[in-house]
Amino acid sequence: MKAKLTKFRVQNFRSIEDSGWIDAENVTCLVGTNESGKTNLLLALWKLNPANNEPIAPLIDYPRKKYHNYSSTKGEEIFISAQFDFDSSVAEKLSQTTGWHQSLVKEIVVSRKYNGDYEYQYSQNKLSSFDGKDLLRVFELLLDKFNDSELQSKEEKTDLDNLKISFKIPNSS
Structure with missing residues (x-):
């Protein structure tokens, strides 16, 4: 195992305003009524790194009721964030590359914006508020x-x- 998805969050994607963080275990079951957004959760997760390089289609993927705001955001809004845990061999390589302790690079949050850009943030390598x-x-x-x-x-x-x-x-x- 190189990296394992531990949790994900979908925001402003189709019918989903904010899913909050959803834990992903070895087996994760999404339960809900018809039209409650289960497929949209999985579709957003798939669009984090689609197998066929399918582009993000704002007209389809951006929430309809907010689409009038899309031109002002220029696609800078994050719609999917996923946290991955690296195994020790990957963490060791990242530690050597960055110069940070392995514990600081063991978890990463990868986010994707509507414009297709990605953001990467090591979840353990943050300062809390600092005066x-x-x-x-x-x-x-x-x-x-x-x-x-x-x-x-x-x-x-x-x-x-x-x-x-x-x-x-x-x-x-």
């Missing part, structure tokens, strides 16, 4: 450590001073 003042403090600490090191060239010192000016950080040296 700008905290970020500035971290940046100041890094600058201080860099200032204290003896590994700076004259160009690096000039770049560092320019950064401090850009971020309005007083010169400590």
Whole structure:
């Protein structure tokens, strides 16, 4: 096994406004009345990576009642997102490629937009909300450590001073 679908979400696709995240197990059963959207869920999932490169047809796939908004979105809306778990061999290769720990690249969310573009996001590699003042403090600490090191060239010192000016950080040296 290389990658396993663990959950998916369909948004603004045909009759579906937002399915929420649907867990995908080894066997997943979709139950609902006729015309409740079961086929549309599977069709959106199929369009994530269609076998025959079938294009996305906004006139058919975009929700009819919202189609008048389509021209203003320019197809930038995501209609399908799917989370995959990689096995350890794939995670190890991704770790070597990205330089991130394996645990950060073991899960990926792949999303597709109406314009055909894809978005990729490692689900474990996100910062929760981060206050700008905290970020500035971290940046100041890094600058201080860099200032204290003896590994700076004259160009690096000039770049560092320019950064401090850009971020309005007083010169400590």
